[in-house]
Amino acid sequence: MPWRQVAVLAFWVIPAVSTAEMYTWIDDQGVAHFTDIKPGEREHKQVELRRPSLIPMRENIRRGERVSTINRQINRSLEGDHDGNRKASAQQEARELKRKNARCAGYRERLERIQQQLRAGYSNDKGNRLRRQRREVSQKLSRECLLG
Template structure:
Protein backbone atom coordinates (compact mmCIF):
# COMPACT_ATOMS: atom_id res chain seq x y z
CA UNK A 1 0.00 0.00 0.00
CA UNK A 2 2.75 2.58 0.80
CA UNK A 3 4.34 1.99 -2.62
CA UNK A 4 1.05 2.58 -4.38
CA UNK A 5 0.54 5.79 -2.44
CA UNK A 6 4.06 6.97 -3.30
CA UNK A 7 3.47 6.15 -6.97
CA UNK A 8 0.19 8.08 -6.94
CA UNK A 9 1.84 11.12 -5.36
CA UNK A 10 4.68 10.95 -7.89
CA UNK A 11 2.20 10.81 -10.76
CA UNK A 12 0.44 13.89 -9.41
CA UNK A 13 3.60 15.89 -8.68
CA UNK A 14 5.65 15.16 -11.81
CA UNK A 15 3.19 16.77 -14.26
CA UNK A 16 2.93 19.83 -12.01
CA UNK A 17 6.70 20.21 -12.00
CA UNK A 18 7.05 19.73 -15.73
CA UNK A 19 4.26 22.17 -16.63
CA UNK A 20 5.59 24.88 -14.33
CA UNK A 21 8.77 25.44 -16.33
CA UNK A 22 7.86 29.04 -17.15
CA UNK A 23 7.07 31.35 -14.29
CA UNK A 24 6.47 35.08 -14.36
CA UNK A 25 6.50 37.72 -11.65
CA UNK A 26 5.33 41.29 -11.41
CA UNK A 27 4.57 43.88 -8.72
CA UNK A 28 1.17 45.58 -8.60
CA UNK A 29 0.36 49.20 -7.65
CA UNK A 30 0.25 48.34 -3.92
CA UNK A 31 3.73 46.78 -4.05
CA UNK A 32 2.51 43.18 -3.81
CA UNK A 33 4.59 40.66 -5.76
CA UNK A 34 2.64 38.16 -7.88
CA UNK A 35 3.86 34.86 -9.36
CA UNK A 36 2.12 32.89 -12.10
CA UNK A 37 2.76 30.35 -14.83
CA UNK A 38 0.51 32.29 -17.23
CA UNK A 39 2.16 35.11 -19.13
CA UNK A 40 0.60 38.36 -17.85
CA UNK A 41 -0.63 40.69 -20.58
CA UNK A 42 -1.28 43.91 -18.69
CA UNK A 43 1.78 44.51 -16.58
CA UNK A 44 5.50 44.80 -16.91
CA UNK A 45 6.80 41.41 -15.78
CA UNK A 46 9.96 39.37 -15.43
CA UNK A 47 10.43 35.76 -16.37
CA UNK A 48 11.63 33.58 -13.47
CA UNK A 49 14.07 30.76 -14.25
CA UNK A 50 13.28 27.63 -12.27
CA UNK A 51 15.86 25.01 -11.45
CA UNK A 52 15.16 21.30 -11.44
CA UNK A 53 13.99 20.20 -7.98
CA UNK A 54 16.33 18.09 -5.87
CA UNK A 55 15.08 14.68 -4.90
CA UNK A 56 16.39 13.16 -1.69
CA UNK A 57 15.71 9.48 -1.02
CA UNK A 58 14.04 9.26 2.38
CA UNK A 59 14.90 5.59 2.94
CA UNK A 60 18.57 6.48 3.48
CA UNK A 61 17.67 9.28 5.93
CA UNK A 62 15.43 6.96 7.92
CA UNK A 63 18.10 4.24 8.02
CA UNK A 64 20.75 6.70 9.20
CA UNK A 65 18.38 8.10 11.81
CA UNK A 66 17.79 4.63 13.21
CA UNK A 67 21.56 3.98 13.31
CA UNK A 68 22.16 7.23 15.18
CA UNK A 69 19.39 6.38 17.67
CA UNK A 70 20.92 2.95 18.25
CA UNK A 71 24.35 4.47 18.85
CA UNK A 72 22.86 7.03 21.27
CA UNK A 73 21.14 4.24 23.20
CA UNK A 74 24.36 2.22 23.36
CA UNK A 75 26.29 5.23 24.62
CA UNK A 76 23.62 5.98 27.23
CA UNK A 77 23.64 2.37 28.44
CA UNK A 78 27.43 2.28 28.68
CA UNK A 79 27.46 5.58 30.59
CA UNK A 80 24.80 4.32 33.01
CA UNK A 81 26.66 1.04 33.50
CA UNK A 82 29.93 2.84 34.15
CA UNK A 83 28.51 5.41 36.57
CA UNK A 84 26.95 3.18 39.21
CA UNK A 85 26.23 -0.46 39.72
CA UNK A 86 28.34 -0.90 42.85
CA UNK A 87 30.82 -3.29 41.17
CA UNK A 88 34.42 -2.31 40.80
CA UNK A 89 37.06 -4.17 38.87
CA UNK A 90 40.39 -4.80 40.45
CA UNK A 91 43.27 -2.72 39.17
CA UNK A 92 44.67 -5.71 37.26
CA UNK A 93 41.33 -6.39 35.58
CA UNK A 94 40.94 -2.74 34.64
CA UNK A 95 44.46 -2.69 33.20
CA UNK A 96 43.72 -5.83 31.16
CA UNK A 97 40.49 -4.33 29.86
CA UNK A 98 42.30 -1.12 28.89
CA UNK A 99 45.00 -3.12 27.10
CA UNK A 100 42.39 -5.14 25.18
CA UNK A 101 40.54 -1.99 24.23
CA UNK A 102 43.72 -0.22 23.15
CA UNK A 103 44.78 -3.25 21.07
CA UNK A 104 41.34 -3.44 19.44
CA UNK A 105 41.38 0.30 18.70
CA UNK A 106 44.89 0.10 17.27
CA UNK A 107 43.73 -2.79 15.09
CA UNK A 108 40.87 -0.64 13.76
CA UNK A 109 43.29 2.21 13.01
CA UNK A 110 45.69 -0.17 11.21
CA UNK A 111 42.84 -1.63 9.16
CA UNK A 112 41.66 1.88 8.22
CA UNK A 113 45.21 2.77 7.11
CA UNK A 114 45.40 -0.36 4.93
CA UNK A 115 42.02 0.39 3.34
CA UNK A 116 43.04 4.01 2.68
CA UNK A 117 46.27 2.86 1.00
CA UNK A 118 44.31 0.46 -1.20
CA UNK A 119 41.89 3.22 -2.16
CA UNK A 120 44.73 5.59 -3.05
CA UNK A 121 46.47 2.89 -5.11
CA UNK A 122 43.58 2.62 -7.57
CA UNK A 123 40.78 0.15 -7.94
CA UNK A 124 37.93 -1.11 -10.10
CA UNK A 125 34.38 0.07 -9.39
CA UNK A 126 33.39 -3.08 -7.53
CA UNK A 127 36.57 -3.14 -5.49
CA UNK A 128 36.25 0.58 -4.69
CA UNK A 129 32.68 0.13 -3.49
CA UNK A 130 33.75 -2.79 -1.30
CA UNK A 131 36.69 -0.83 0.14
CA UNK A 132 34.52 2.23 0.88
CA UNK A 133 31.94 -0.01 2.61
CA UNK A 134 34.70 -1.61 4.71
CA UNK A 135 36.12 1.83 5.56
CA UNK A 136 32.68 3.01 6.69
CA UNK A 137 32.13 -0.10 8.86
CA UNK A 138 35.56 0.07 10.50
CA UNK A 139 35.21 3.83 11.09
CA UNK A 140 31.88 3.26 12.82
CA UNK A 141 33.40 0.56 15.05
CA UNK A 142 36.33 2.83 15.88
CA UNK A 143 33.96 5.68 16.75
CA UNK A 144 31.62 3.56 18.87
CA UNK A 145 34.20 1.53 20.75
CA UNK A 146 37.20 3.84 20.96
CA UNK A 147 36.10 7.43 20.69
CA UNK A 148 32.65 7.33 22.36
CA UNK A 149 33.13 4.43 24.76
Protein backbone atom coordinates (compact mmCIF):
# COMPACT_ATOMS: atom_id res chain seq x y z
CA MET A 1 0.00 0.00 0.00
CA PRO A 2 2.75 2.58 0.80
CA TRP A 3 4.26 2.01 -2.65
CA ARG A 4 1.02 3.06 -4.26
CA GLN A 5 1.07 6.35 -2.32
CA VAL A 6 4.67 6.97 -3.37
CA ALA A 7 3.76 6.28 -6.99
CA VAL A 8 0.81 8.70 -6.86
CA LEU A 9 2.97 11.37 -5.23
CA ALA A 10 5.69 10.90 -7.85
CA PHE A 11 3.05 11.09 -10.57
CA TRP A 12 2.08 14.58 -9.36
CA VAL A 13 5.52 15.93 -8.39
CA ILE A 14 7.68 14.91 -11.37
CA PRO A 15 5.68 16.78 -14.05
CA ALA A 16 5.65 19.93 -11.89
CA VAL A 17 9.43 19.84 -11.53
CA SER A 18 10.04 19.18 -15.21
CA THR A 19 7.97 22.21 -16.26
CA ALA A 20 9.74 24.71 -14.01
CA GLU A 21 10.18 28.18 -15.47
CA MET A 22 13.08 30.52 -14.85
CA TYR A 23 12.99 34.32 -14.87
CA THR A 24 15.68 36.99 -14.81
CA TRP A 25 15.58 40.71 -14.14
CA ILE A 26 18.00 43.52 -13.31
CA ASP A 27 17.40 45.61 -10.18
CA ASP A 28 18.01 49.36 -9.67
CA GLN A 29 21.68 48.77 -8.81
CA GLY A 30 22.37 46.79 -11.99
CA VAL A 31 22.51 43.37 -10.32
CA ALA A 32 21.03 40.49 -12.31
CA HIS A 33 18.66 38.20 -10.39
CA PHE A 34 17.38 34.75 -11.33
CA THR A 35 14.31 33.07 -9.85
CA ASP A 36 11.73 30.41 -10.57
CA ILE A 37 8.93 32.68 -9.31
CA LYS A 38 7.51 35.28 -11.68
CA PRO A 39 8.76 38.68 -10.43
CA GLY A 40 5.34 40.31 -10.75
CA GLU A 41 5.32 43.97 -11.84
CA ARG A 42 9.04 44.19 -12.64
CA GLU A 43 10.34 44.10 -16.16
CA HIS A 44 11.71 40.57 -16.63
CA LYS A 45 12.63 37.97 -19.21
CA GLN A 46 11.83 34.29 -19.19
CA VAL A 47 14.99 32.19 -19.43
CA GLU A 48 14.90 29.25 -21.80
CA LEU A 49 16.37 26.23 -20.06
CA ARG A 50 18.18 23.66 -22.17
CA ARG A 51 19.24 20.20 -21.12
CA PRO A 52 22.97 20.03 -20.39
CA SER A 53 25.07 18.30 -22.99
CA LEU A 54 26.92 15.36 -21.52
CA ILE A 55 30.18 14.27 -23.07
CA PRO A 56 31.87 11.27 -21.47
CA MET A 57 35.37 12.07 -20.19
CA ARG A 58 37.00 9.58 -22.55
CA GLU A 59 35.32 11.22 -25.58
CA ASN A 60 36.38 14.63 -24.28
CA ILE A 61 40.00 13.43 -24.12
CA ARG A 62 39.80 12.00 -27.63
CA ARG A 63 38.47 15.32 -28.92
CA GLY A 64 41.35 17.14 -27.24
CA GLU A 65 43.87 14.79 -28.86
CA ARG A 66 42.25 15.25 -32.27
CA VAL A 67 42.29 19.03 -31.89
CA SER A 68 45.96 18.94 -30.85
CA THR A 69 46.84 16.79 -33.86
CA ILE A 70 44.95 19.10 -36.22
CA ASN A 71 46.64 22.16 -34.70
CA ARG A 72 50.09 20.61 -35.20
CA GLN A 73 49.26 19.78 -38.81
CA ILE A 74 48.05 23.32 -39.45
CA ASN A 75 51.15 24.82 -37.84
CA ARG A 76 53.41 22.63 -39.96
CA SER A 77 51.60 23.55 -43.16
CA LEU A 78 51.67 27.26 -42.31
CA GLU A 79 55.37 27.23 -41.47
CA GLY A 80 56.29 25.90 -44.88
CA ASP A 81 59.73 24.95 -43.56
CA HIS A 82 62.36 23.17 -45.56
CA ASP A 83 62.91 19.44 -45.10
CA GLY A 84 65.85 20.02 -42.73
CA ASN A 85 63.77 22.18 -40.45
CA ARG A 86 60.95 19.66 -40.54
CA LYS A 87 63.31 16.90 -39.43
CA ALA A 88 64.62 19.10 -36.63
CA SER A 89 61.13 20.02 -35.52
CA ALA A 90 60.07 16.35 -35.68
CA GLN A 91 63.06 15.43 -33.51
CA GLN A 92 62.24 18.22 -31.09
CA GLU A 93 58.63 17.08 -30.97
CA ALA A 94 59.79 13.51 -30.29
CA ARG A 95 62.00 14.76 -27.43
CA GLU A 96 59.11 16.74 -25.96
CA LEU A 97 56.82 13.72 -26.24
CA LYS A 98 59.44 11.55 -24.51
CA ARG A 99 59.76 14.10 -21.67
CA LYS A 100 55.98 14.32 -21.36
CA ASN A 101 55.64 10.52 -21.23
CA ALA A 102 58.35 10.31 -18.55
CA ARG A 103 56.67 13.05 -16.51
CA CYS A 104 53.28 11.32 -16.83
CA ALA A 105 54.79 7.98 -15.80
CA GLY A 106 56.25 9.74 -12.75
CA TYR A 107 52.84 11.14 -11.84
CA ARG A 108 51.27 7.69 -12.17
CA GLU A 109 53.98 6.09 -10.00
CA ARG A 110 53.64 8.80 -7.37
CA LEU A 111 49.85 8.42 -7.39
CA GLU A 112 50.21 4.65 -6.94
CA ARG A 113 52.63 5.13 -3.99
CA ILE A 114 50.17 7.52 -2.32
CA GLN A 115 47.34 5.03 -2.88
CA GLN A 116 49.43 2.26 -1.27
CA GLN A 117 50.16 4.46 1.74
CA LEU A 118 46.46 5.28 2.11
CA ARG A 119 45.55 1.58 1.95
CA ALA A 120 48.22 0.72 4.54
CA GLY A 121 46.63 2.89 7.23
CA TYR A 122 47.46 6.31 8.60
CA SER A 123 46.85 8.85 11.33
CA ASN A 124 44.40 11.70 10.72
CA ASP A 125 47.10 14.26 9.93
CA LYS A 126 48.98 11.93 7.62
CA GLY A 127 45.73 10.87 5.94
CA ASN A 128 44.78 14.47 5.23
CA ARG A 129 48.25 15.16 3.82
CA LEU A 130 48.13 12.03 1.64
CA ARG A 131 44.66 12.86 0.30
CA ARG A 132 45.81 16.42 -0.49
CA GLN A 133 48.87 15.05 -2.32
CA ARG A 134 46.71 12.54 -4.17
CA ARG A 135 44.35 15.32 -5.25
CA GLU A 136 47.24 17.54 -6.45
CA VAL A 137 49.02 14.75 -8.34
CA SER A 138 45.75 13.57 -9.87
CA GLN A 139 45.01 17.11 -11.07
CA LYS A 140 48.49 17.42 -12.59
CA LEU A 141 48.11 14.04 -14.28
CA SER A 142 44.77 14.91 -15.83
CA ARG A 143 45.77 18.47 -16.76
CA GLU A 144 49.19 17.70 -18.26
CA CYS A 145 48.82 14.14 -19.51
CA LEU A 146 45.19 13.43 -20.28
CA LEU A 147 43.85 16.80 -21.42
CA GLY A 148 46.78 18.24 -23.22
